[in-house]
Amino acid sequence: MPYLGSEDAVRELRRALSNPNVQSDQLRYRNTVLKAIRAMSQGVDVSDLFSEMVKACATVDIVQKKLVYVFLCSYATLNPELSLLVINTLRKDCQDPNPMVRSLALRNMTNLRLPSLVEYVEQPLAAGLRDRAACVRRVAVLGWAKLHNLQPDAEIDAAVVNELYGLLRDPDPVVMVNCLRALEEILKKEGGVAINKPITHHLLNRLKESDVWGQCEVLRILQRYHPQSEDELFDILSLLDASLVSPHPPVMAATLGLFLGLCSGLPAVSLAALERVRGPLLAACGSTSRETRFTALCHIQLLLRSLPGLMGAHYKRFFCGYAEPAYIKQRKMQVLVELVNDENVAMLLDELKGYCTDVNPETAQAAISAIGRIGRSYSDRCLEILTGLLGLKQEHITSAVVQTMCDLVWVCPQCSDTVCSALEGCEEMLQDSQGRQALLWLLAAYGERVSSAPYTLEGFIDRVRSEASLGVKMELLTTTMRLFLCRPSETQDMLGRLLHYCIEEEMDMCVRDQALLYYRLLHCGIEETHKVLHGQRSDPSLGVLIGRPAEPINQWAYSFNTLEPLRQAGVETEPASRGSPEHVTFDPKPNTDLSDTLNCSQIEKVNLGSDGASGFTCSSAKVLAPLSLSLSPALSPEEFEHLWMQRHAEQGAEKLEEEEEDYVCLEERIQFPAIPPCSPQSLQAAMQLVNIQTLAFTPPHTLPWRVYLYTHTHHAHYGSTLVIGELLYIGEASRRVAAVKKGMEDGDVVEGEQEAGLSGRALVRKDGREEEVEVTLKQQPRDDNALKGFLSILTTVLHTLSSESS
């Protein structure tokens, strides 16, 4: 209301509405009502006009009626008494010969949302169910749902429910679908509408009569149906096949959702269905509506988790358009990273490189980190691009590049030379705290190779007073300490200054405590300090596992076609977190701040503990949550040999005892086609990632090929066990042998005491299968669960390795 205050406006309107001259002129009356509604939708409180509006309701002009109903439904809850007056008019309208008037009256009668009116509404609603006009039946059916929700505790009228079930056979498809919706709400406590075989078949047969919206509703409700036989299941699937490739994305998505639900036990069929929707999904990705595009992209990301190769050939469809909004570009880049392979990598990197200079800094940063992700598999090409970007001397680009390099080096240490030489001169360009933290971390890890490192640090230390970011200060402390260890003469002075400042002047407790800790640590001697601070600076094994194994569809099927995939900030399932040196955390969301806090707590923990490596635990979260493997206490090669030979000797003699005591034998062949090309380094790296130590192996390409390994399993309830094992690859041309053997030992007890023994050695030969490794495992004490868990971890590692190299 631009000119009048709202009170004036309402008064003005009331005067006009009660003016008999206006009332007698249909057009003027309608226009006045229109004005009132306009004021209402602009947010003016016009509830005072209620009684005038009730009068205006009694008119033959349908347009005016509709307008008044809009008003009445908005304000009825404020004026329950006056609303009673409307009921009369409405009930009269329900008898009107015009079906449109009848449906209008019925709909608004139920929209008033007044529990006190229920008794007046029930009778017209019951009559509405039997009305000869479909549009009245549609409204009446949903009316019962509204009525039920007004009084959720009231008894459910069995007669109405029966009538609604009967109306599922109504000739009008919308009435049928509305019946489903209404029954679903009324019978919510009983789990919704009953979906049995006849109803399912009836609904499926009539699916084609409904429009898009009806089909979606029916398909959604049918997800609850469990076919009684496989034949029936496949009948349903073939009936729905056409909907799977529907040009309407809602129908396609609802059908795929139903497919995934029905075929949860048949992964092959589900995968075939995913292949089938590729076309429609890609089309939705090119839709003119950017929201549809975005939705389709989010769902493609879900599908790629189970079928990484699904979109491989169509990677160009995910190139970003010039005018697309940043959030779509980011999703597209996330998809592109997943699609990279040997053929398209050059093309993809070229495209991504173009995005790095995007005007939008967020897009540029996303592109740079996407290149970093690809760099784990194609490090040379990517590093070339990244170092080239540093030449642009742009703040946000430099910061993103340094952060990306930091993550990359953590995974691929072979890149460190290039990164070290690229770091020179970066610090002037870095303004944000994340970029500077990343630079400091790199200096800490590779300080001895960056000649200017002390000068850079000196600059940081000189400015520490004005430093605002807590993370940078913490990182600076650690970096200076670590640099001091490798370049003491250059760093001693500045370390003293920094510690002095942090202990004496720093206001932040966290920084001060950390400084004090380091200070005391230095008192313990340089050896001790070195032991604590010098940790891993990279986790090369992470790189081996980049190619995530395909997840089963059930992992995400529940969230398919819901709002869930659109809401998450981005699917970052990769475990790369440049964390503290001694600690591999499997953090689902890499977060620089988080890793810093871990950093500091970790160091304290290590300091308290007597053994430097005791914090080294790692859980292979995907496989077995409660099982964790660790390398401590370390086993020397001699001890290993002793154990191994001992078990071998005992094998024959004490087999029976073992059976009852603490030994289990599990035979397993692991398919591992990659043995000949697999380098010991990558195998060792992969094993180390999951905390399995390889002790010895034969050089590659010698036969038979052997690897010896050990680990400790820790379980929350069953204590810890020691597992030692051998991988054997005989390599005969026509046959390979695989077996799994496990013996269990108690890790904490001296090995000779307990009789746990050596597992029986089972060889399984199969002529057809060539790519198998024979695995012999010994565990002490016996723990089947841990053994199975360990075996599955081992299998995963080997599979991942073979998929990498193939």
Added chain:
Amino acid sequence: MISQVFILSSQGDHLIYKDFRGEAGSDVVSVFYEKVTALTGDQPPVVMSHGDLHFVHVRQGGLYWVATTTSPGSSPFTIIEFLNRFSALVKDYCGSLSEKSVQMNFALIYELLDEVVDYGYIQTTSSDVLKNFIQTEAVSSKPFSLFDLSNVGFFGAETQQSKVAPSSAASRPIQSSRESEIFLDVIERMSVVIGSKGVVLKADVEGEVRVKCFMPSCSEMRIGLNEEFSIGKSQLRGYGAAVRVDECRFHQNVHLDEFHSNRVLRLCPSQGEQTVMQYQLSDDLPSAPPFRLFPTIERDSGGRLLMYLKLRCDLPSKRFVVISALSQELSSPDQSAELKLQNRAIDWKIPRFIGGTQLSALFKLEVSGLSPSSLMEVGPVVLVFELPQLTVSGLQIRFLRLSPVQPAPSQRWIRYVTHSDSYILRL
């Protein structure tokens, strides 16, 4: 299941608000606007949450079309498609989509919304059904203009111009039409990436055939496509003239019985606009991309960046209107160029670009601290254009027939246009 639907202007004014289920108050409208304006550029805005309530919105015609729902299991495809369809209905009924037209026709929109959604469940969005229920007449927001009369010649005689449909002809309310007109549009969107050496890295065409029908009741309509039209790679025929697309999808009301033999689509269009057919074509375009660029970028002795751009239009020599937003300058009076610091781009506008010719431009840029690597930073050239009367895929409409023949004279317009979705030329 939709809880509320509301429409906001880009400034956050409440235009339409309707609550279907009474699950949340109307204050969430302001909550939504605060949330959507507080997002940074890279955060996906499509779905947002506020407590138990989820906002799903689309942007059409500069307005926010928002639906709220309380169940996180709702299908995003359905809600987004519904909002798009609803905005298309509003466009059909009001003529155009803008803040003004929505404001003027709010009564009509409430009426529509009332029929389309009941208790949060979508009832129908078919204009055939809706036309029986909608009583309010649309108010056209277009002011009276003398230009509208320019089609009428002296003494009411038909001028040559009236043979061409005015570009705004299709944007008027569907109810108000006195004449029975049908517009058939073939619209193609190109997304092309051309590498720095002139290699075509990517060339995609997304096309659609749209029918906008003003006739209240239309009998059967037959649309004839090129006879050599083929779908998929396997059906390539021997002669070069074949029109090929990779994939093709049809509206569910289209009867395809004559399609396989004669390439004829049969349908009974409902009033309003609908997409009859969508198709796409990747990589293998029948003709070379319409524009090529020959750039030279160097530093001159004075530390300036010199960009010499030569743009060639390889279309047959007819006249085409081209509006180019290039990153570039001017040498002729009918072109203009502007440096946009905010986007760090040069906007080179070419109002008219004749096929078979080429244009060149030289830009001198003063860049502080120009280094050799600055050349790397010069971004790609992006062309934004519209090519009327042309389809890149070569799809043509042979005929458009109504059967049985309408008693009243009906006007049928067929229009072709190709837009640039994203036409990128790398430097």
